[in-house]
Structure formats: structure tokens, C-alpha cells
Amino acid sequence: MHTVLVLIHAASGTTGLLLALPILLAPKRRGRHTLLGRVYAVAAAGLSLSALGLFALDPARLWGLAILGVLTLGWLLGGLWFARRRPRGLGGRGWRVWHLNLMGSTVIAFVTGFAVQLTDGNLVAWLAPTAIGSVLIARRTARELARAPRRIVVGAAG
Template sequence: MHTVLVAVHATCGALGLLLAVPVLLAPKRRGRHTVLGRAYAVAALGLSLSGFGLFAYRPAELFGLAILGVLTLGWLAGGLWFARRRPRSLGPRGWRIWHLNLMGSTVISFVTGFAAQTTHGNLIAWIAPTVIGSLLIARRTAREIAATRPAVTVTSPAVR
């Protein structure tokens, strides 16, 4: 069973890492973004669930990755909820900001897990993806907010 979990975990991790960039770069509308996003969500779910199974085999060694799996599932569920429900209370496009932040956080977790695993738990591998990813998410969020603001025209007072 351990071998099956490792295979599922590695496959879902690789798939998620490969899909992350195309999902992020695809135009944010129905079609390519939605199809790729669903495949990414399945990979994130498979990665987290198989990670929990692996955690059961070596809890002391994989504690950090188990926490990452719990966070990933939470971010994934929230991101999907906002994409499906699109709450009007947030404004016409306010749901996109939440979706962007939550799904972007899942990408950070994929990269963090990969980096931590390949560097045998190096502290920089745990911290750098979050710092860099958070800056990228903040930048994209600022653009999204700017795109949702109504245009403001500045007029000068009439000259007499």
C-alpha cells in the first residue's frame, strides 16, 4: 500500500506542478482555465489525500507535510467555493480576489512540498516559496483590484 501511495502522491504532485502555470496564465473565463483548473484541483486533492496516507506510515518525519496537506485542502475547498458560488456580497468581481488568493496558496503549497522534499527539509525550502509566492499573489491581487475600480476622471476647476 505504501508503494501505491507514493506513486499516487508523486503523480499528483508532478501533475499539479505542471498544470499550475498554464492554469495561472490561461484567460480567466470559462474554457481552458476551467478545464485545466479542474484537473489541477483533482491533482491537489489526490496529493493531499495520498499525503495523509503517507503521514500514517511515518508521522514524526512527515508532520510538516501533513500540515501542508491540511492547509492545501482548506485553500482548495475555499477557492473552489468562491469560483462556484461567486457571492454577490463581494461585488461583481470580488469573488475573484478570494479565488485568486486561495488557489494561489495551493500553488505555493505544491512548490513548498516539492522543495522541502527534494532538499530533505531545508529551512529555506520551507520559507522561500511562501515569501515569493505571497509577493506574486499580492501583485496579482493589486491588479485585480485596480481592474474592478470604476474609472475616475480628474477635472480642474473652471478658469474665470
């Protein structure tokens, strides 16, 4: 069972890492972005669930993997929910900001896992992807908000 979980985890992680940049660079509309996004979502789910399976086999040693797996799964489900539902109460494009932040967080998780694996758990590998990725997400969020139509608030005269 351990070998099967490791294979699923490695294949899912590799797929997600390979797809992250093309998805980020693809025009944000139906077509390439959504097609690649669906494959990425399957990879992220496979990565998260295999992480939890591996944790169940060795909880004392793999607790960090479990935390990353749970967070990634939560970000993935949230990002997919916003993309599917596109709630109107957030303003015209507000759902895109949430989708961007949540899915961007899954990319940070993929990069963190990869970096931690390469460095055998170095603390910088745990922290640097979040520090760098958060800045990149914030910049992209600012650009998205600048593109959003301005709402005119009508209030009582006074």
C-alpha cells in the same frame, strides 16, 4: 499501501506542478482555464489526501507533510467554493480575489513540497516559496482589484 500512496502523491504533485503555470497564464474565463483547473483540483486533492495517508503511516517523521496537506486541501476547497458560488456580497469581482488567493496558496504548497523534497527538508525550501509566492499573489490581487468596478457609496448628506 505505502507504495501506492507515494505513487499517487508523486503523480499528483507532478501534475499540479506542470499545470500551475498554464492555468495562471490562461485567460480567466470558461474554457482552457476551467478545464485545466478541474484537472489541477483533482491533482491537489490527490496530493493532499495522499499526504494525509502517508502521515498516518509515519506520523513522527511526516508531520510537516500533514500540515501542508491539510492547508492545501482547505485552500483548494475554499478556492473551488468561491469559483462555483461567486458570492455577490463581495462586490462584482470580489469572489475572484478570494479564488486567486486561495488557489495561489495551493500553488505555493505544491512548490514548497517540491523544494523541500529536492533539498531534503532545508529550511529555506520551507520558507522561500511562501515569501516569493505571497508577493506574486499580492501583485496579482492588486491588478484584479484595479480592474474591479468602483462602487459608489451613497451616504447621508451632512
